[in-house]
Amino acid sequence: MAENYQNTLEYAQKMDQEDPLKKYRNEFHIPIIDGQQVIYYTGNSLGLQPKRTRSFIEKEMKDWELFGVEGHFNKKKENIWYKYHEYGKDAIAEIVGAKPIEVVPMNNLTVNLHLLLVSFYRPTAKKFKIIVEKGAFPSDQYVFESQLNFHAFHGGQKLFDPQEALVEIAPREGEDTLRTEDIIATIEEHQNELCLVMMGGLQYYTGQFFDLKKITKAAHKVGAYAGFDLAHAAGNIELKLHDWDVDFASWCTYKYLNSGPGNVSGVYVHERFANDKSLPRFAGWWGHDEKERFKMEKGFIPMEGADGWQLSNTNVLGHAAHYASLEIFKEVGMKALRKKSVLLTGYLEFLINEFNKQEKIFEILTPKEPENRGCQLSLYLLKYGKPLFDELMKRGVLGDWREPDVIRLAPVPLYNTFEEQYLFIEKLREAVEALK
CATH class of the missing domain: 3.40.640.10 (Type I PLP-dependent aspartate aminotransferase-like (Major domain))
Incomplete structure (x- = not known):
């Protein structure tokens, strides 16, 4: 699929529109930090909260209220x-x-x-x-x-x-x-x-x-x-x-x-x-x-x-x-999840490689072959260092810093979108310009 990727907002939006799993993004709470909805790339550290989680916990809280210790055995309980x-x-x-x-x-x-x-x-x-x-x-x-x-x-x-x-x-x-x-x-x-x-x-x-x-x-x-x-x-x-x-x-x-x-x-x-x-x-x-x-x-x-x-x-x-x-x-099933994951991570990789053609600032440590990786790209910074990560954070990109010079980005297929990958590159460009 890599040869078919396009570095345009229209392409990214089209991929999202055709995504069979697109409805599941709305199943999650997307963080809003400092007034802006973030591009959340840290599902490899802490996944986002499903909106249905609260009701699952509330049910057991109610059963605790109603049954006390009998919640362990009461057959009226589901x-x-x-x-x-x-x-x-x-x-x-x-x-x-x-x-x-x-x-x-x-x-x-x-x-x-x-x-x-x-x-x-x-x-x-x-x-x-x-x-x-x-x-x-x-x-x-x-x-x-x-x-x-x-x-x-x-x-x-x-x-x-x-x-x-x-x-x-x-x-x-x-x-x-x-x-x-x-x-x-x-x-x-x-x-x-x-x-x-x-x-x-x-x-x-x-x-x-x-x-x-x-x-x-x-x-x-x-x-x-x-x-x-x-x-x-x-x-x-x-x-x-x-x-x-x-x-x-x-x-x-x-x-x-x-x-x-x-x-x-x-x-x-x-x-x-x-x-x-x-x-x-x-x-x-x-x-x-x-x-x-x-x-x-x-x-x-x-x-x-x-x-x-x-x-x-x-x-x-x-x-x-x-x-x-x-x-x-x-x-969803793991097959469908993995299918989107390969496309989404591949698109982010494609966009980063396109950006590197203008100014090479990243080396991707993660294997290129989809079968040898999940939905994570580890980017080794060749220049700018942690200040670039900090600039991205200011722009609502919530990634993960690992010493000495690595940014980990995990585009999770359940809640990340193709458009977010495109917008990440725009924010990356802004962050680099701010450091020059």
């Missing part, structure tokens, strides 16, 4: 709280390409990564290494660091060196993104000591989407588990976690899944572990067999599937906000 974690499973499974038994909404992302590593990072003196991408999101880095330090010593004896155990893969010199063949080569190089491959599914800084299927296959070939942090992939990229044979994954829901600041996370555990009681885990009573739960007895019996990793009872109000957004995803 969705009893005791089963509340189950109601979004079909939608979540469709978004990440899984079976309902393999997914559950619970906790927060970093909590879930730690819980999953209890089960899937089981180092020995011989096999103890974790392969990660260099420059992983800081929270992931802290997870790896603390897990390695926790496991390195056993019974007063040092099993392995934590510094040696973390294998970080960096792009080749002069390149910005990782090559799949280099990831696989690193897995093979460390196969005798490799315990786990644990990467971000979509790299938060560059916007690169990794080949999860090939990475998982390579990890399994050498007897290692493969898990992924999908914070920037869930609701953004078409995923097929079950078919790709991924062992486990987790994600947040407040970015592309529009569920509210700091809201609930999601977990995926492959079906083959559904009834594996031998897997160690940190248990809680909501992960215990619900038929036995209120006997309040010792002896943990895990629920089947991902549910068995739950700890506490469901945060109903948080889940209600999550389900409001999931309802939109059920209506």
